[in-house]
Amino acid sequence: MSSAISMGDSHSEDHHHLGFIRTYIFSTDHKMIAKQFLVTSLLFLAIGGILAAMIRWQLGFPGQPLPFNLGAILPNTMAPGGIILPEFYNSLVTMHATFMVFFALMPLMAGVFGNLLIPLQIGADDMAFPRLNMLSFWITPVAGAVMLASFFVEGGAAGAGWTSYAPLSTSGEWTGVYMGQILWLVSLIILGFSSITGALNYVTTVIAMRAPGMTWFRIPLATWSLFITAWLLLLAIPILTGGLILLLFDQTIGTAFFRPEGSGEPLMWQHIFWFFGHPEVYILILPAMGFVSEVIANRSRKPVFGYHSMVVALVAIAFLGWIVWGHHMFQSGMNPFLGMSFMATTVVIAVPSAIKTFNWLGTLWKGDIHFDTPLLHAVSFVALFVVGGLSGIFLASAPVDIYLHDTYFIVAHLHYVLVGGSLFGIFAGITFWYPKIFGRMMNETLGKIHWTVSFITYNLAFFPMHNLGVQGMMRRIYDPNQYEFLQSLQSTNTFISKSVFVFAGIQIIFAINFLWSMKKGKKSGDNPWDSNGLEWTCPSPPPHGNFAEVPIVYRGPYEYSHPDREQDFWPQDEAPVDDLDGPEYTDPNESTESNDE
C-alpha cells in the first residue's frame, strides 16, 4: 500500500444516486467535466485538423480539385468543382487557427487538465465552485456551434485571419464576409466567459482548497503551471473580450474604433489583440511544460532538477508575457524606440525558457528512464520546444524579423511551439493520466506506433517550413506560384503537404487507442506509474469526492529514488516513520468539525 492513510471503503459515495442527466450531462463533478472537455476538444481538434489538411491540399497541389470527391459536398461558393477559392482559403486559414487555438488547445490544457488535476493533486474533493465549473464547460460547445455555423451563412466564415486585423475585419466591404465575421466575434465573446469562469475556479481552488501540508512548494508542477495559466486566462481574456466587443460595434452599429475613415486606430486593435495574444501563447504552452515535468520526473524515477527554479521560471515567463506583445508588431508601424524595448524584453524570455529546458535535461541525467508512451511524448516535447524556442530568437531580433515577419518561418516557429510543444505535451498528459481518468491503461503498442509516425512526419512537415520562410515565402497566401521567386518552392510545399496528410491520418490510431482502451484496456490499479502525487492515492477512476479522508501532505511531489528508501518512490501523503502510529497532528477544530456534521 503506497499510502499510509487507508482509503477506506467509501467507494459507496459513487454517484448512482444522481440521475443520468446529472451524472453525465449536467454534472458538477470536476472529473466528469474534464471528460466532457476532453471529448469536445478532441472533436474540435479533429475539425481543425481537417481544415489544416484542406489548406495543405491547396498549397501542395494548387488549383487541383480536392481528392475523394470532396468538392461534391462543398458548395460552389467555397470550392467550385472541388477547387478551393481564395476567399474560402482565407476562411480555412482563419478557422483552422481559431479552432485549434480557442477550441482545441485551450480547452485541452485548462479545461481538461485544469479540471482533472487541480483538485486531485492538491487533495481537494472538488472545485471551489462546482456549478460555475459546469457552466464553464457548457459554454464551450455553444460557442463552438456558433463558430461552426458561420461556415453555413451567406458570405462564408470569417476570413480576416485569426488575428482579425482591423480594418479588414471591420466590414464586409473588404472581405465579402458579413455574418461570418460577426459570428466569429460573438462566438469568441461567449467563449471568454467559459475561460474566465474556469480560471476563477482554478485560482480559488488552488489558493484555498489545498490539503493540510500542501504548501506552495509542495504543489506538483502540473498544478503550478495550470495555476499560473489560470491567472493569465483571468487577466488576458477580458482584454480580448473588450477588444472583440469594440470590433463588433464597428461591424454592426457603425462605430469607428478601428476604422480609419472615422479616425479610428487600426493599430489599436493590434495592440489590444497582442496584449491578450502574447499571454495567450503562454496559456497554450505553460500547462504542457507542467505535464512534461511530471512525466519526465516520474518516468526517469528522479526528482525534477531544480524544482524551485522551475516554479520561478514559470512565474517569470508568465510575467514577461505581459510586456513583450509589441514584438508581433515590429513591422506594423511602431516607434523604433518602442521596438527596441520590446526586443529587449522579448529576448529575456529566452532565459526562463532555457532554465526549463536544461532542467528537463538535468532531470533525465542519471535517471532510470522508462520508455513508455508518455515519456516518448514528453521527451519529444523537449526536443521540439527547443526548436520552437530557438527559432523564436530569430524573430525576437527586430532587424531579422524585418525579413522573416509574416513568412513561413513564423508558421514553422508557431507550429513547433503549439504542435511540437503543446500538442505533444497534451499527448504526454493524456497517455500519462488516462489510467486515472478511465481506470485502464492505453495500449502501448498502438501508442508507440502513433508516437513514432507522428514524431517523424511532424518534423518532415514542419521543419522545411523554416526553409520556405528563409526563401521569403509569405504566410496566408493561396497560391505561392503567383510569384516567380517562389515557384521553385513548389516541390517542398508538396512534400510538406504529403507529410501533413500522414501526420493527420496517423491520429486515427490515437483515436482508436483512446476509444478501445476505455473498454478493453488493461486495468490500471490506483497507481500504475508508481507516482508520488496525491492523484494516485485515490482509486482509478476516483469516486465522487475523490478522497475518502483528507490526505495529509508530508513532502514534495518528486521524491523518487530517495537513497534512504527501498522503494524508488515516496508518496506525498505517506506518513514519516515516526508517525507510523498515526499522525501526531490533531485538528485544532475537531470539535467544531463534528458540530458541523
Place this chain on the structure above:
Amino acid sequence: MTWMVPSTQTRTKARRVTMSDAGIATIDRTLEPGMGVFNKKLGMWVFLLSEVMFFTSLIGSYIILRYAHPDHFAPPGAILNVNLTAANTFLLICSSVSMVKAFAAIQQGDVKGLQYWLLATIVMGASFVGVQVYEYIGLGQEGFLPGLDDYAAHAGGPLYGATFYAMTGFHGAHVSLGVLALIFVYIRALRGEYTVADHEGVEVIGLYWHFVDLVWIILFTIVYLI
C-alpha cells in the same frame, strides 16, 4: 484524525473557522493554506481582477483615441450634462454607503437593518440606471450617437460618442446586473436566510457593488471632468 468530508460547503465553513487559530499548526502541516477568506469572497476578488482588466481595455482604448484625436472630443460640459451626472455619482456613492450599512447591520445580527439598507441600496442603484437612461435619451436626441454616420452633435466627433457609450454603457450594464443580484440577496434577507454567523452573500455582493462604484468614479472623472 477522522476528518470525513461530506461536501464542499460544510468543509469550506469548517476551514474558515480554522483560520482564526492557524498559528497552532506547524509550518509543515499548515491545515489551511488559503488567504484567510472564504471561497466565495476569494472568488469574487479574483473575478473583480478580471473585471479590472475588462475595463482597462475599454478605458485604455478611450485614452489612446482621445490622445490621438483630441479634435473628436468636446470640452467638459459642452455636450454632457456634468451637473446631472455629478448628482448621479453622488447617488451611487450613497448607495455604497448604504451597502456598508447593510453589511454592518447583519454583522450585528440586525436582520431588519439589513433589509432596510439593502432596499435603500437597490433603490439608489436602480435610480442611477434610470438617470443614465434619461441622460442617454436626451443625448440621443441631440445627435450624440456612437455611429460614424449617425453622429450629429454640435461638438466633438463620432469617436467621442462611441467611447462614451461603450464605457458608460458597460458600466451601466454592470450596475443593472448588480441591482438584480441585490434584489436576489434582498429576497433572501426577507426570508431571514442571513444571520450573524452566516452572511457570506451580503459580503460578496457588497464587494461587487463597491467595485462598480469605484469604476464609476474613475469613469466620471475621465469622461465628464477631464
Place this chain on the structure above:
Amino acid sequence: MNLSWLMPESVSTFGPALDNLYYVILWITGIVFVVTEVVLVYFIIKYRHKEGRKATYIEGSSKAEWIWTSATAVIVMALAIYSKGIWDTIRHPDMFPENAYELNVTAKQYEWNAAYAGSDGQLGTSDDIVSRNQVHVPVDQPVIVNLQSEDVIHSFFLPQLRVKHDAVPGRVWPIWFEATQTGEFPLACAELCGLGHYRMGGTLIVHSKEDFDIWLSEMQIEAEDDE
C-alpha cells in the same frame, strides 16, 4: 526540394549587415540546437531503464543553473545589442539618409500604386506620375518611400532588399532603402488583405541613375500629353 538556410542574394545597402546578424543567430542557435538534442538523445539512451538500475537522487544544482542562466542571458543580451545597431540604421528617424529620392506608395486591394513627383518636382500634386505594381527607383541612391493604404493593412515586402513594412490606412509611414544593383526584383504583399492577397505582387525596377531620369522624363512627357 529547396531546403536552403541561406538568405537570397541581398541588393540593398543594409542587406549584408542584416544577413550577417541572421547568420550569427543561425550559428548560435544551430550549435545550441545540436548540443541540446545530442545531449537529450545521449541521456535517454545512456540512462534507459535496465534491470537493477536505480536513478541517482539529485534535486538540482544551483551552480549548474547559475551557469546556464547567466550564459543564456549574456548571449541573448549580446544579440539584442548587436540587433539594436542594425535596427537603428534601418528605422531610427535620425538615421534616415539625406538627399534621398522620395516617392509615395499607396496600397489598395490588390494593387501597389507608386507615385513620383511630376515636372513640378513635388509629391502629392496633380501632376504626379503613377505606376501600377511597378516601383521604379534609381540605383545607389537612398530612396524614401512614404507608405500609405487606401483600405486595409497591406505590407510592403521587397525580399531581396530586406524591406518589409505595413501600409496602414490613415497613416503615412516613411521607410528607406538604397539598392545596390540594377535589375528587376519582386515586390509582394506580406499581410493578409483579402481574397486577392496572394496575387498582390509587383516589381521593383532598379534603374541606373541615367535610365531613371530618362524614364521619369518620358513619363512626365506622357502625362503632359494626356492633359
Place this chain on the structure above:
Amino acid sequence: MFVLGKNEKLISVTLLATLVVVGCGGGDSSDSAGSSSAASEATVMENPVDPSTAGNISGSVAFEGSAPAMDAIDMSGEQVCADKHSTAPMLQTVVVNDNGTLSNVFVYVKEGSAIEGMQFPTPSAALLDQDGCVYTPHVMGVMVDQEITIRNSDGLLHNINASPTEQRGFNTSQPFNMETSQDFGTPEVMVPLRCDVHGWMTAFVGVVNHPYHSVSDGSGGFSLSTLPEGDYVVEAWHEQYGTQAQTVTVTAGGTTDITFTFSADMANAVVPMRTPIDPHDHPLVTDHQ
C-alpha cells in the same frame, strides 16, 4: 463505478446533433434557394403582354461637343491581358462613336402605368465576360432575379465586387477560367461592379423588374420592344453625364422614335449610383510617431 465509453459516445452524439441542427439552421438563412426557385417558376410563366396591342420604342443617344480623350490603361503589369489587345486598351468611361453618338448609355422604362404590377418571365442568363482584363459588356441591364453568368476568360485572378445600395452585394473571386452565377433580387439603377485586382476594371449593371431596358450600342442605337400601349417615362443613364428622362407614348403596332442628347459640359452631373468606396474622401491623418 463509472460506465465509460457509453457516455462519451452519448455526449459526442448529442454535440454532433447540436452542431448539425445549428448548421442546417444557418444554411436555411441563405436566400439562394428562394431565388433559384423563383427563377424556375418564372421560366414557365408566359409573357403577359399581348403582342397585338403592343408597340416599340427605338432611338439613339446623341453626343454634343468635343469627345473627351480616352484614358489609356496601363496593363504592363498583366502581360497576359496586354497581349490580348491589339490596340492600346482604353478606359470605357466615355465612349463616343464615330457617328457622334454615345455608347454605354443604359436606357430603361422608369415609369409606366401600363406595365405597373405586371409579372414578366425571367429571361435566360445574361453573360458578363472578363476578357483581356476588361468587362464585356461595360454596361448591361438585367431583370430582377435574372441570372448573370460571370465568366473569367483570362485564366488569372479576377474578383467581382458588387456594391449596390438597395441590397447585399457580393465579392467573389475567380482565380482561373471559370463561370459564376449571380443575381440581384431588387431593382436598382445602377449596381457598380469592380475588380480590385485590376483597378481599371469597372462595369455597371442596371437591375429592373421588367424586360424594357437596353444599352446604346456602337452606333448609339437602342430599342425597347413589345410594350403595351400607353405613356411611359424612359430614362437614360450614363456613368459620367448623369440621367435624362423623356415621356413617350406607345401605340399599338407603332414604333416611337426618341433621341437623348448628352453633351460634354454635363461632365459633372450627379450620377444616381452608390459612390464607390473611396477612402480618399476621408482626410488621411499624416502624423506618425
